[in-house]
Amino acid sequence: DGGITQSPKYLFRKEGQNVTLSCEQNLNHDAMYWYRQDPGQGLRLIYYSQIVNDFQKGDIAEGYSVSREKKESFPLTVTSAQKNPTAFYLCASSPLTSGTMTNTGELFFGEGSRLTVL
Amino acid sequence: GDSVTQMEGPVTLSEEACLTINCTYTATGYPSLFWYVQYPGEGLQLLLKATKADDKGSNKGFEATYRKETTSFHLEKGSVQVSDSAVYFCAAGATNKLIFGTGTLLAVQP
Numbered sequence: 460d461g462g463i464t465q466s467p468k469y470l471f472r473k474e475g476q477n478v479t480l481s482c483e484q485n486l487n488h489d490a491m492y493w494y495r496q497d498p499g500q501g502l503r504l505i506y507y508s509q510i511v512n513d514f515q516k517g518d519i520a521e522g523y524s525v526s527r528e529k530k531e532s533f534p535l536t537v538t539s540a541q542k543n544p545t546a547f548y549l550c551a552s553s554p555l556t557s558g559t560m561t562n563t564g565e566l567f568f569g570e571g572s573r574l575t576v577l
Numbered sequence: 578g579d580s581v582t583q584m585e586g587p588v589t590l591s592e593e594a595c596l597t598i599n600c601t602y603t604a605t606g607y608p609s610l611f612w613y614v615q616y617p618g619e620g621l622q623l624l625l626k627a628t629k630a631d632d633k634g635s636n637k638g639f640e641a642t643y644r645k646e647t648t649s650f651h652l653e654k655g656s657v658q659v660s661d662s663a664v665y666f667c668a669a670g671a672t673n674k675l676i677f678g679t680g681t682l683l684a685v686q687p
Contacts, residue, residue, distance in 0.1 A: 501679040568620035
């Protein structure tokens, strides 16, 4: 079945460690996104990518890094520089319409990864 | 800047009661509007959408109408079920992203 797969579902990290969250999609979508979800704050955009080997910072990119070496994959690294990393992380993808990203259309989400810093 | 405001929860209803979750947006132009639903421990699923003014999105008994004059996209259902218990997010399409409201927790009691 087509979809987005995030792993791991749960992850624990000690302070000072970097961790990488995996996101893979087989929907043949061009665009991929990482959002962070905190209680009472909705979803906030971390990074997005519209094409392989290119990505852009979102609203809260500090302390995070990404890569887009393949169309299907968009891993997120939470670095030790991220001061409050405990959160639920959601990966999403979407097809590009008319070759632009204005007026973004529907996003398709993975099941999420819950990161807890001990 | 662009933003989405939705009513705070939790909203607690008895089964078969009517539901309205308010959502208003501030955006440049005429964004596409969405309602997503999130069940515990899961990602978000698209519930319904509308892409232009006066469009009505509907799915699983839920409805929402794109009201340009009031910049609103309120979610409604005539008779809720226990299985509708979840967090509901309103979202608006902006350049390069969707902007989400803070979510509204709905709890339906039998």
